[in-house]
Amino acid sequence: MVSKVVFGRGCFNQLGDILSPKRLNTKAPFIYIVDDVFQGNSWLTSRIPLFYEDKIYYISADQEPKTSQVDELVEEIILTYKDLPSGIIGIGGGTILDLAKAVSIMLTNDGEAKEYQGWDLVKHPAIYHVGVPTISGTGAEVSRTTVLTGPEKKLGINSDYTPFDQVILDPELTKDVPKDQWFYTGMDCYIHCIESLTGTYLNAFSKTYGEKAYELCKELFLDNNLSDEEAQDKLMMASWHGGMSIAYSQVGVAHAMSYGLSYLLGTKHGIGNCIVFNHLEEFYPDGVALFKKMKAKHDIKLPQGLCANLTDKEFDIMIDVALSLEPLWENALGKHWRKTISRDKLKELYLKM
Structure with a gap:
């Protein structure tokens, strides 16, 4: 189960205070995986606390998340930074939240994401990961799975290491959903x-x-x-x-x-x-x-x-x-x-x- 939750209109503003104690060092960034619908939307993006080598990856949610997409993100992060990130923060709907969970798992587990589609196949704890839903309904913010489409099947990485360590439930973030x-x-x-x-x-x-x-x-x-x-x-x-x-x-x-x-x-x-x-x-x-x-x-x-x-x-x-x-x-x-x-x-x- 998710161990820490905050709820309330405007609680997204607490993200910096929540993340600060979790930073491992100045070379271990926080990686933000954000729905690209928010790219250029300063109402949300200006409130993302970026310091040191922190980085935002804007990802389209037009398609379901894929195992290959997870592998590409993980490889890019590993090749870009000497240290593992301090944490992965997903900001978006179910697609983005599932990507964030999967990336946090694959940064500490060898092989490809497709090898972990199933139940309880993950051997090592994921790095610290935070979910910030901007659409309500999928339950991805609380579930123990990250649903991915692989080369042979669509199936989640279901494990005790999948759930977020922290979830921020700010209903205000859902105000512009079509x-x-x-x-x-x-x-x-x-x-x-x-x-x-x-x-x-x-x-x-x-x-x-x-x-x-x-x-x-x-x-x-x-x-x-x-x-x-x-x-x-x-x-x-x-x-x-x-x-x-x-x-x-x-x-x-x-x-x-x-x-x-x-x-x-x-x-x-x-x-x-x-x-x-x-x-x-x-x-x-x-x-x-x-x-x-x-x-x-x-x-x-x-x-x-x-x-x-x-x-x-x-x-x-x-x-x-x-x-x-x-x-x-x-x-x-x-x-x-x-x-x-x-x-x-x-x-x-x-x-x-």
Whole structure:
């Protein structure tokens, strides 16, 4: 679990005070991995405390993070500095936060990032790393995984060394998120809740967090009486609680299938989950009905026909990726999930998207 958290509007201004005691020496920089949407945005970037050899890497979040991207960043950092960095700070949405977690791990572990896609493969603690979410919903700020697309699969580096050492939750940083992106990442949180609360891995810990996140999502996406600031605060806490819920349980069908879409087509995680979940009444009837109500209320039009012209080989690639995520299927359908899920069943579902 994340050991240190600050929350509150404007708490991003505490970043310098938080980092100062963690600086190893003047030659060991803090490396900031920042969503490039903020490049030239002095409202945020002027508040990043840069000293000595500290550096900002502006990274596009237009595509899902890749293992090769992690390896390139790690190599550049190692070749640029004599000492390991004092810390890695990710400022952005789920893509940027996952990159920051992965880079902090790979700076202290040999080999390539693709070798660590899986559960508990990391041998050495990551360097100090901090997460500053600027979009709410993915739960990346609290999860023990960093989801990466590799040459053969899309799968997280799941380990006890993955979670951030420090998270700064400043709802003010989410004020300029576009409406569609706000909805897609918010629904990622909502789908976390549905998959966790209906899963076979459910326990009292995950249920407590999942129920709170679920109630916050209903209030956020169906209540007309919230101010912008209240909505920002609540979605940030819904994201946190949703991430905590799946930390002690697991996600399910929507996430497994959206990984297939993402791997083959590059579909971003939030919208991919929405596209898949929209067709999962068979598995989550109440959850999908409420999702469609939220979608209609906010006038969200999901892309259609993504899989209309795919070849059999391309369908096989997506299905292979989805089926490889066995813990997700077991959580959704139990130990005998293979009796319910076949390759033909998955192709039938993908054809609806």
